[in-house]
Amino acid sequence: MKNTISHRVADFLKNFPPFTFLNQKDIEILSEQISIIYKEKDSVIFAENEETHSSFYIVHKGAVALKKGPKNEILDMCDEGDIFGLRPLIANENYKMEARAYEETILYAIPIAIFRPYALENEAVGNFLIQSFAANTQNPYSKSHRGKLYGENLNGDILDTDSKLFDIQPVKYSKKIVTCSATTTAQEMAEKMIKKKVGAILVVEDKLPIGIITDKDLRNKIVTGEYPITTEASVIMASPVITYPKKLTITQAQIALIKSNISHLCITKDGTPNSKAVGILSKHDVMVSLGNNPSVLIKAIKRAKKYKDIKPIRISIMQLLSGYLEQNIPIALTSKIITELNDVCIQQVIEISLKKMLTPPPVKFAWLAMGSQGRSEQLLQTDQDNALLYENVPDELKEKTKKYFLELATHVNKGLFEIGYDYCPAEMMASNPKWCLSLDEWKSLVHQWITNTGKDEVLLSFIFFDYSLSYGDTELTNELSDYILNDIKENPVFYIHLVSGALQSPSPTGFFRGFLLEQDGANKDFFDIKRRALMPLSDAARVLILSHAVKSISNTPERFDKLAELEPHNRELYLACSYSYRALLKFRTKQGLLHNDSGQYIALGDLSKQEKIKLKSTFKTIKELQEIISIRFNSSNIL
Amino acid sequence: MNNFFKESKTRIFDFFKIFEKSTDPTLLNRVDNTRFVVLDTETTGFDFDNDRILCIGAVSLLNGVISIPDSFEIYIHQEYYDKNSAQIHGILKDWVMDKPSELEALQQFLAFVSDSVIVAHHTIFDITMINKALERNGLPQLTNKTLDTAFLYKKTLIMSNLLERKDKYALDDLADKFDISKKDRHTAMGDAYITAIAFLKIVKKLKGLKGKSEFTLGDLFKY
Numbered sequence: 001m002k003n004t005i006s007h008r009v010a011d012f013l014k015n016f017p018p019f020t021f022l023n024q025k026d027i028e029i030l031s032e033q034i035s036i037i038y039k040e041k042d043s044v045i046f047a048e049n050e051e052t053h054s055s056f057y058i059v060h061k062g063a064v065a066l067k068k069g070p071k072n073e074i075l076d077m078c079d080e081g082d083i084f085g086l087r088p089l090i091a092n093e094n095y096k097m098e099a100r101a102y103e104e105t106i107l108y109a110i111p112i113a114i115f116r117p118y119a120l121e122n123e124a125v126g127n128f129l130i131q132s133f134a135a136n137t138q139n140p141y142s143k144s145h146r147g148k149l150y151g152e153n154l155n156g157d158i159l160d161t162d163s164k165l166f167d168i169q170p171v172k173y174s175k176k177i178v179t180c181s182a183t184t185t186a187q188e189m190a191e192k193m194i195k196k197k198v199g200a201i202l203v204v205e206d207k208l209p210i211g212i213i214t215d216k217d218l219r220n221k222i223v224t225g226e227y228p229i230t231t232e233a234s235v236i237m238a239s240p241v242i243t244y245p246k247k248l249t250i251t252q253a254q255i256a257l258i259k260s261n262i263s264h265l266c267i268t269k270d271g272t273p274n275s276k277a278v279g280i281l282s283k284h285d286v287m288v289s290l291g292n293n294p295s296v297l298i299k300a301i302k303r304a305k306k307y308k309d310i311k312p313i314r315i316s317i318m319q320l321l322s323g324y325l326e327q328n329i330p331i332a333l334t335s336k337i338i339t340e341l342n343d344v345c346i347q348q349v350i351e352i353s354l355k356k357m358l359t360p361p362p363v364k365f366a367w368l369a370m371g372s373q374g375r376s377e378q379l380l381q382t383d384q385d386n387a388l389l390y391e392n393v394p395d396e397l398k399e400k401t402k403k404y405f406l407e408l409a410t411h412v413n414k415g416l417f418e419i420g421y422d423y424c425p426a427e428m429m430a431s432n433p434k435w436c437l438s439l440d441e442w443k444s445l446v447h448q449w450i451t452n453t454g455k456d457e458v459l460l461s462f463i464f465f466d467y468s469l470s471y472g473d474t475e476l477t478n479e480l481s482d483y484i485l486n487d488i489k490e491n492p493v494f495y496i497h498l499v500s501g502a503l504q505s506p507s508p509t510g511f512f513r514g515f516l517l518e519q520d521g522a523n524k525d526f527f528d529i530k531r532r533a534l535m536p537l538s539d540a541a542r543v544l545i546l547s548h549a550v551k552s553i554s555n556t557p558e559r560f561d562k563l564a565e566l567e568p569h570n571r572e573l574y575l576a577c578s579y580s581y582r583a584l585l586k587f588r589t590k591q592g593l594l595h596n597d598s599g600q601y602i603a604l605g606d607l608s609k610q611e612k613i614k615l616k617s618t619f620k621t622i623k624e625l626q627e628i629i630s631i632r633f634n635s636s637n638i639l
Numbered sequence: 640m641n642n643f644f645k646e647s648k649t650r651i652f653d654f655f656k657i658f659e660k661s662t663d664p665t666l667l668n669r670v671d672n673t674r675f676v677v678l679d680t681e682t683t684g685f686d687f688d689n690d691r692i693l694c695i696g697a698v699s700l701l702n703g704v705i706s707i708p709d710s711f712e713i714y715i716h717q718e719y720y721d722k723n724s725a726q727i728h729g730i731l732k733d734w735v736m737d738k739p740s741e742l743e744a745l746q747q748f749l750a751f752v753s754d755s756v757i758v759a760h761h762t763i764f765d766i767t768m769i770n771k772a773l774e775r776n777g778l779p780q781l782t783n784k785t786l787d788t789a790f791l792y793k794k795t796l797i798m799s800n801l802l803e804r805k806d807k808y809a810l811d812d813l814a815d816k817f818d819i820s821k822k823d824r825h826t827a828m829g830d831a832y833i834t835a836i837a838f839l840k841i842v843k844k845l846k847g848l849k850g851k852s853e854f855t856l857g858d859l860f861k862y
Contacts, residue, residue: 003712004696004828005705036705038839061642061818104843106836418816425797434803456800 001376006031009108012060016081018132021124030118036060039101042596045085048098052088055109059084062105067098077102078317088112089119102596165392172246173267173281179204182211182234186222189233196443197303198490199284200264202241202277203233204265209266209277211237218264238262245271248280253286294320294337301344307352310345314381314420317341321379322593330559331586339376343369343470344421350471353411362401363391366472367412370428374466375538376555377585380599384413384421385463388430389476391517392440405436428463439476443483450487450494456503465542466554481551488546495547499633502539503626506531508619526601529588533615537581540629547633557581570628577625580618587615665784666857670842673856674755675700675786676713677838679830680765681720681728687771691717692741693730695748695769696827698835699755705835711751712828715744728825742776747771752783756856760810760834762787786859788813788838795844813837 013019019027035055039045041060046053048068057064059078066084075097078084087095089112114549119126178188179202193215203211213236221227221236224610228603243266244256256265263283269275284296286631297316304310317338324334350367354360371385372378394399409430415422430436439447446464449457467486469477488494508527541559548566553559560578564571592599604612678697684690697711711810714730716738739747748769759765762785770780792808805812814821814833815838846854 003707003710004823004826005698005710005712005832006707008823008829009707032707034707036707038703038705038836040843104840107841423816424800426802428801459801 001289005036006034009034009036010226011634013058013108016058016083018083018119018125018128019047021122021128022118026118029411030110030114033111033114035108037107039064039105039107041101041104043101045099045101045107046095048096049094053085053109053605054088054113055111056083056085056089056115057099057107057109058082060106060108062225064105064107065100065102067100068096068303069289072098076106083132086129089116089129090133093404131348135142153431158417166263168465173265173279173285174198175279177202177277177280179277182237184233184234185229186218186227186231186233186236187229190218190222190229191206198280199282199474200280202266202280203237203239204277207276208580209241209243209268209273210263211239212241213237213442214263240273241266243268243271243273243277244281248281250286253281257283257286294341298339300346301341301348304348305352306588307349307415310348310419314345317345318593321589325586325590325593331582331589335376335379335555335585337378339373342373342378346373346416346470349415349419350412353408353415356411357404357408360389361408362397362404363393364473364476365390365405366476367430367469367470368477370463370467372466374471374554376468379585379589380597381420382422382598383424384416385424385469386413386416386430387427387428387435387467388437388465389442389480390436390438391473391476392438400439401438402433402436406431406433409436442480446480447487450484453497455501461498462501462539462542465546466538468552478551485546485549485551489549495543495633498546499629500542502536502543503630505531505536505539508536508622521603525603527604528600529584529602529615530598530600532590533584533618533622534581536626537577537584541581541623543629543633573621573624573628576621580621584618587611643709666855668856668858670846670854670856670859671702673701674753675758675835675838676711676752676783677758677831677835678752678765679759679827680722680768681730681825681827682768683717683719684724685764685854687767689719691715691719692744692768692772693717693728694856695744696829697748697751698828698831699751699756700835700838703839705832710828711748713744713747713835715737715741717741728827730835741772742778745773745776745778749778751755752781754813757781757783757785758788758834758838759785760788760830760837762789767852774849781822784860788834788841791841791859792837792846795841795848810834810837 006028010024010027013031014024019030022030037045037057045057045064059080059082061080064078064084065074066078067073068075075516076084085095087093119129173487176196178192178196178198178200180192182203182205184192184203193199193201200212200214202209203213211233213233217236217238222229222231226434227236242256242262244253244258244620246267246269248265248267253265257263257278265281266273266277267279267281268277282522284299295319297313300313300316301310304313320341321334321338324337335357346367346369366389368374368387368389369385370387372382388405390401391404413429413431415421423429428435449461453461467477537560538556541556541563543565545553545559548563550559550562550566553562557578560574560581564574564578567574588599588602590599591602607615676697676699677759678695680692680696681694682690682692692715694714695711698705699711716849757766766781766785773780787823788810789808792813793804796802796804809835810830811824812823813819814824817837819836821833824833842854842859845858849858
């Protein structure tokens with residue numbers, strides 16, 4: 001059935017091997033036989049030892065994790081354009097791995113009976129499939145191999161799953177090689193390296209690598225004045241180049257770099273300097289692959305040119321996070337680092353979005369993170385909550401300016417979505433015209449909330465008043481903060497509303513000191529740690545800190561620490577709150593990592609006795625705190 | 640347009656009838672086991688009496704799988720033509736193509752749909768267009784159960800005063816929210832595909848709202 005959709009499928013397939021080796025007509029014929037499968041997050045595509053399906057799969061959208069063994073360790077992650085489930089094509093036995101949708105995923109299922117003739121007839125297709133299957137990688141051309149180890153076990157088991165995954169992971173090297181000729185001058189080279197944002201340039205002759213020049217070479221040889229900037233590449237380059245084949249694991253690459261004490265390896269087609277250079281591997285690439293160093297991650301984020309480039313780095317951030325938690329690094333430090341990394345991701349998304357705009361911003365603006373990201377408490381990826389604030393403009397420019405920033409915000413929201421932040425279900429996002437305003441408009445809006453407070457206004461204030469600046473102008477944000485604090489001071493009734501809102505979060509325990517569980521919906525019988533434990537603390541902290549007119553501390557534990565300083569007589573309670581909050585946050589984060597979700601709902605049955613006691617001990621603190629604020633902000637005490 | 644609302648009222652009434660008659664055993668079927676046909680039509684305009692269907696695109700949906708071999712796209716030969724709407728659907732009157740007559744196309748369509756549940760975006764429009772065409776050709780009206788993604792989508796939105804709801808959500812809104820590529824938008828088949836993916840995501844959300852018990856066809860019709 002040839003139709004619009006089969007064309008659409010063909011259009012997609014033709015960009016990815018092995019389909020790249022087929023001619024257009026064959027791809028079209030194939031596309032007419034394909035099924036499109038929608039998989040919810042976490043649903044199984046096939047299980048270990050399951051009988052093989054009649055199709056293999058290519059990921060159209062989303063990501064699929066291949067897992068194996070009793071610990072269900074992730075062996076491979078397939079994303080857009082990657083193929084998996086090839087076993088039935090090659091071996092007549094059950095699946096050796098489980099395939100599970102890591103996020104919401106759309107797959108194309110390609111019937112093997114229809115595809116097999118192409119694999120047999122077309123050598124390139126056949127080779128690709130054998131290699132993919134053997135290497136257990138989906139695309140040996142883009143990612144180099146998953147290591148020889150797998151190759152030796154063509155039909156056998158995957159190796160001992162205990163070994164840390166990264167040891168045998170392929171190194172992701174840069175395929176965009178920046179080259180120059182032997183006669184290029186140092187100055188030209190430097191300009192090219194700046195333009196391409198690389199730290200090394202390859203000197204080639206007839207496409208073969210003859211030398212390499214790095215930042216360090218330029219510094220040592222040119223900046224020192226040893227050579228003039230007109231010096232030709234051949235004079236200052238390091239030669240011969242140390243070359244390696246594409247089949248290089250992270251561990252091998254690390255050893256190679258250490259052994260020769262160099263910062264860049266050249267990857268060539270056959271591994272010798274006599275074949276074409278296909279990529280450059282820097283120390284930086286290796287570090288990123290290891291994913292255990294925040295500063296390299298930041299560097300990698302800043303190099304991203306597309307939203308899509310940031311997504312894999314976010315996976316590394318999650319690995320880093322689980323490593324920190326495993327090593328019991330203090331949660332305060334952990335959340336600082338992770339928040340910093342998240343902020344850099346957001347900043348980069350904004351940078352990329354700004355490049356998509358035809359003109360630079362007409363006036364200064366500030367991108368505000370709200371809610372948990374604003375409080376620097378967002379360790380796991382949750383929904384987006386953001387707003388945009390821009391400088392006041394004269395009336396005649398108002399419409400145009402708003403239009404510009406709305407367009408920018410739409411790009412940013414989409415970019416954040418692409419790197420893994422879901423859209424806010426209540427549309428509290430800067431692309432919503434209600435949340436993209438000039439300074440004066442914001443002022444009159446918050447003034448409205450503060451002086452004319454209803455239930456919705458309290459909720460809005462709760463979300464908005466925890467803002468922090470993600471990107472842009474500090475002055476604007478400061479001015480708004482000052483305005484808010486002043487306005488609240490003049491309208492103390494607002495505190496009463498805030499407190500009643502803060503006391504509304506449901507209590508964590510019931511009459512018999514048992515946990516209160518959710519009554520209905522998808523999370524029935526789960527404990528809602530966010531609403532019942534974290535929110536009462538963060539809501540109370542907000543009221544108290546506002547009453548002391550302290551600005552620019554939005555992190556909840558930090559607010560409590562500050563409060564302990566400001567109110568010595570309540571010092572102990574506040575410190576307990578600060579501690580409880582950190583403990584709860586850590587708890588939630590661990591749960592979230594365990595289940596690949598936001599960690600908000602906890603199955604009590606899965607907790608150990610000790611964990612339950614630990615949780616409960618924080619509840620007493622919550623109760624005491626709520627008592628304090630309900631007395632202090634009692635209407636008779638304020639008016 | 641007046642016509643449109645009258646029609647939609649009677650439709651909603653129909654839904655209630657189905658719901659009241661909860662004895663209908665098919666409503667107990669699991670959504671996973673139900674064949675849905677997600678369709679879209681391109682027409683010469685919005686007038687049920689004068690305008691004509693130029694193209695029907697439809698995909699079948701069973702247990703989360705859209706099978707391309709089991710899909711349907713047909714361009715229909717029509718005498719009547721409105722060049723204004725061509726800007727939207729891009730179908731030219733004398734496009735060089737073997738276009739079957741309306742009767743032939745409808746017969747093929749009925750065979751494809753069979754007794755599946757029909758899903759569309761603003762379903763009432765497409766169903767009325769098709770029913771009018773069936774009537775003209777002396778064929779019986781559609782008796783299939785129908786679902787509307789524009790309507791179901793609203794049920795997935797959170798209940799919050801902070802969220803401003805729109806009266807009408809266009810297919811473009813859904814595509815944006817669900818991150819579905821708008822390639823081939825405004826072709827019948829392209830829109831049917833977008834609607835199908837949106838429908839799957841809506842079902843997933845409604846399933847989540849319902850909790851852990853089995854999700855049946857009745858759950859989709861209760862709204």
